[in-house]
Amino acid sequence: MDRFTVLFSHGNAVDLGQMSSFYIGLGTRINCNIFSYDYSGYGVSTGKPSEKNLYADIDAAWHALRSRYGISPENIILYGQSIGTVPTVDLASRFECAAVVLHSPLTSGMRVAFPDTKKTYCFDAFPNIEKVSKIPSPVLIIHGTEDEVIDFSHGLALFERCPKAVEPLWVEGAGHNDIELYSQYLERLRRFINQDLAAQHA
Secondary structure (H helix, E strand, C coil), X not given: CCCCEEEEECCCCCCHHHHHHHHHHHHXXXXXXXXXXXXXXXXXXXXXXXXXXXXXXXXXXXXXXXXXXXXXXXXXXXXXXXXXXXHHHHHHCCCCCCEEEEEXXXXXXXHHHCCCCCCCCCCCCCCHHHHHHHCCCCEEEEEECCCCCCCHXXXXXXXXXXXXXXXXXXXXXXXXXXXXXXXXXXXXXXXXXXXXXXXXXX
């Protein structure tokens, strides 16, 4: 079987230049190809950051993988971190792929800003909570229990709404930006790719 290619949508305060050494290390450790892109207005990408552009950006990356590199959907893993979970969930709810990884995901923009928000309003940005139930692929959710940016409750809420969720990784004591430093992180990703997905393919 071909190696998986991970389409990685990174977090908010970084660009590809800052992420590249992490990607190289991750790709080697989980034995996958890593394909990433910068959002509009990030790094050397032109345009302005907006919710609409996030969706257009990941669509362009997905179509490049499919047409330019000839990679079939069953070999693509969508990986979103923090704000990157927004385009990831949107794409995953529209296209079937090998799998989805949601790393420190948010339920919606309003729920991050106003934790008591109970329903999704029409003006709410990034409504992951409404789309995650439509994802047909297996989903691994990873969240730190001490996340100071996107509360741990977001990961839990998405896990509960996700029909194809596999056993999640709740990293005890981890915050928003240090999950990768915990040994469970790579262990769980490897198990997800080598066991959870292999069982699906069998």
